[in-house]
Amino acid sequence: MQAQIQALLAAQRGAEIAGETTGSNMGSHIEVAKLVIFNGEAARVGGFITVCRLFLRTKLRGAIVEEQVQWILSYVQGGSADIWKENVMEEMEAGEVEYKLAEEFLTCLRKEFGGGRRGVSESGRAEEAGARRKNDGGVHTGVQVGSKRKWI
Secondary structure, X not given: OHHHHHHHHXXXXXXHHOOOOOOOXXXXXXXXXXXXXXXXXXXXXXXXHHHHHHHHHHOOOOOOHHHHHHHHHOOEOOXXXXXXXXXXXXXXXXOOOOOOOHHHHXXXXXXXXXXXXXXXXXXXXXXXXXXXXXXXXXXXXEEEEOOEEEEO
C-alpha cells in the first residue's frame, strides 16, 4: 500500500513539473488522439495541424513556445518535410528565426506544405515561410532553393 501511495505521489509531482497542474487546468486530463507522423503530404497538413492545436491546448498549454515548436517538429519526418524541418531547426538554433506563438509556426507549416484553406496552391507551397527574424523584427519570405532555404 505504501509503495502505491509513493508511486501516485511521484506521478503527481512529475505531472506538476511538466506543467500539468492538478485541479487548475482541467484540460490536462483530456485524452487526445496520438499525433501521426507528417511527411509533407499536402492532403494531410490540415489534419496534422488540427491535432497539433488540440494537443498544444490540452497538454502543452504552459510550455514555452520553443518547446511547443520542437514538439511539433518531432512529428515532422520523411519526404520533403525532413529538409524543411532541418532548415527550421538550424535557423532556430542560430537565432535567425523566433516564433512568438506556436500558432505562428503552424501557419508557416500550412503555407509551406500547401494544405491551407486560404488558397495556397501546391505549386507555391515552398515559396513562403512567414517567420519573424529575431534581428530586425521584420517579416521575411523564405524561398526553397535546392535543399536550403534562402531568405529574401
